[in-house]
Amino acid sequence: MILLWDTMKPVSAAVTTFVTDLDGTLLVGDEPCPDGVKALEQLVDRGIEVIVATGRAFSECSFVLDALPFVERIISAGGAYATDRRGRPLYKSLMAPEVSDKVSRTLVEDGQASILLKDPDCGIDYVVQGEAPLDPATSWWFRIHDIRMHHGPDPHPGSTLRAGAVGPASAMAQSAKVVRDALGSQVHVQHWGALTESNSSVDRPHLLEVFAPNTDKWTAVLSLGVRADQVATVGDGHNDLRMLSSAPWSFAPEDGDSDAKSRAKSLVSAHRCGAVAEAVSLLLHGEPS
Numbered sequence: 001m002i003l004l005w006d007t008m009k010p011v012s013a014a015v016t017t018f019v020t021d022l023d024g025t026l027l028v029g030d031e032p033c034p035d036g037v038k039a040l041e042q043l044v045d046r047g048i049e050v051i052v053a054t055g056r057a058f059s060e061c062s063f064v065l066d067a068l069p070f071v072e073r074i075i076s077a078g079g080a081y082a083t084d085r086r087g088r089p090l091y092k093s094l095m096a097p098e099v100s101d102k103v104s105r106t107l108v109e110d111g112q113a114s115i116l117l118k119d120p121d122c123g124i125d126y127v128v129q130g131e132a133p134l135d136p137a138t139s140w141w142f143r144i145h146d147i148r149m150h151h152g153p154d155p156h157p158g159s160t161l162r163a164g165a166v167g168p169a170s171a172m173a174q175s176a177k178v179v180r181d182a183l184g185s186q187v188h189v190q191h192w193g194a195l196t197e198s199n200s201s202v203d204r205p206h207l208l209e210v211f212a213p214n215t216d217k218w219t220a221v222l223s224l225g226v227r228a229d230q231v232a233t234v235g236d237g238h239n240d241l242r243m244l245s246s247a248p249w250s251f252a253p254e255d256g257d258s259d260a261k262s263r264a265k266s267l268v269s270a271h272r273c274g275a276v277a278e279a280v281s282l283l284l285h286g287e288p289s
Contacts (some may be wrong), residue, residue, distance in 0.1 A: 015249065015283065017226045018043050019075075019217070021160055021235035022054040022061060024256060027168055028278050032067045036276030043280060044070040051075060051224070053217040055239045057117055057161075057211075058083055064110065076237040080161040091223040092161070093215040098250050099186050102161035102265050103210050104129050106182045110175050112165035112208075113138075119159040127154045127193040131182060135166040137205045163210040171192075174207040179210055190258065192238040209239070219245040234279045236260050236271065251279035 015280040020026050040050045052068065054061050055076040061076060065085050073090065075082045082091040095103070101111050103118070104114040108130035114224035115138065116127040119158075125148045126132065134142075142149060154160075165175060172191040181187050191208040217239060222228060236256030244263040250266035253275035261267055268278040 005196050011085075014028040014230055015048060015232050017049045017051060017221070017232070018219055018232040018280070018283075019051045019053050019231060019233040019235075019243065019247070020276055021237070021240055022052060022056065022064060023232055024236035024271050025253060026052075027064070028272050031275060032064060033147045033271070033276060036280075037067055037279035039277040040068070041188075042284065049073070051221065051226075053079070053139075053221065053233075053235070053240075055207075055237070055245070057081075057125060058084040058087055058120060059147075060141075061148045062087065066126050066258065069093065073224060075217055075224075077218040078162045078209060078215070080117075080215050081119070082220050082224060087120065088092040089121075091220055093212050093219070094119065094158065095160045095163065095212045096186075097099070097157040097160075099183065099212070100163055101154070101157060102183060103163040103179055103187065104154070106179055107163070107165050107208075108173060110133075110178050112167060112171070112175055114162045115164050115166070116154060117164075118156055122156040122159050124148050124150050124156065126150070127152075127156075127160075138166045144182060161211075165208045166205050166264060167208075169204070169250070172208040175198075175208055179208075185213060188215050218246050232283055233278075234268070234276055235264075236275075249283060251275070251282070 026032050045275050050071050051073050053070055058076040073086055080093045083089050093205050107114040112267040113132040113134050115131040119122050128151045176189050176191045188211045191206045193204045231245040231247040234251040236253050240260055241263050249270045250264045252260045253271045254267050255270035270276045
């Protein structure tokens with residue numbers, strides 16, 4: 001347990017949990033930043049639990065755990081799924097079957113390839129619907145992660161963690177509006193820049209992600225029994241926004257999304273320059289490493 005004094009507020013509190021995002025935060029390319037890993041080890045040595053929280057599916061981030069042997073709990077799928085390090089489920093936020101089906105049909109009617117992320121218990125990673133071709137970023141992602149994909153009718157309609165599509169930012173913004181107009185409060189919708197093979201920011205495609213209501217990383221953190229007033233977190237993207245706003249201590253890398261930076265309590269160096277290590281140093285010592 002770490003006792004911290006927040007100079008912005010005249011209160012002291014105990015930090016018991018540190019939650020870190022992966023892409024654009026801890027990961028540099030496909031590998032965890034070594035300085036970030038060492039910093040996280042320091043927290044664990046002091047009795048602080050480290051939880052990974054990512055937009056990736058569990059199967060797409062499990063390789064990271066080899067470099068993080070001290071991490072026992074992982075939040076994946078943008079907060080729709082949480083497991084122990086062996087993949088045993090601790091929490092799920094599944095879309096209602098009729099909602100998942102309507103989202104998928106709405107996306108297909110809007111000219112998109114609908115991509116449904118499934119509960120791993122199904123034995124399928126993704127169900128793809130519609131005749132539109134997959135965006136090249138999706139094809140690359142499926143290839144490098146050896147994704148188990150089913151194209152056609154959904155054989156497990158009650159087991160959707162997330163629905164969505166990938167494509168140009170303008171098209172995803174339009175499809176997001178169409179989904180919101182069609183389903184309203186039945187869904188939580190977001191769209192933001194996708195990872196690509198070149199990782200270029202020029203013409204970067206966007207992810208459109210649709211969840212059950214109140215599904216996000218922060219809700220998943222609380223579902224694991226973590227006290228809201230004892231959390232520190234670091235993240236860079238749209239699926240980190242509520243976590244960055246809600247955690248008493250939150251950090252965003254300077255190369256993160258502008259909304260993420262506006263929600264975080266503090267900014268740290270770019271992720272390639274040790275964002276996680278600097279966030280940990282600020283917690284421990286009140287100064288960057």
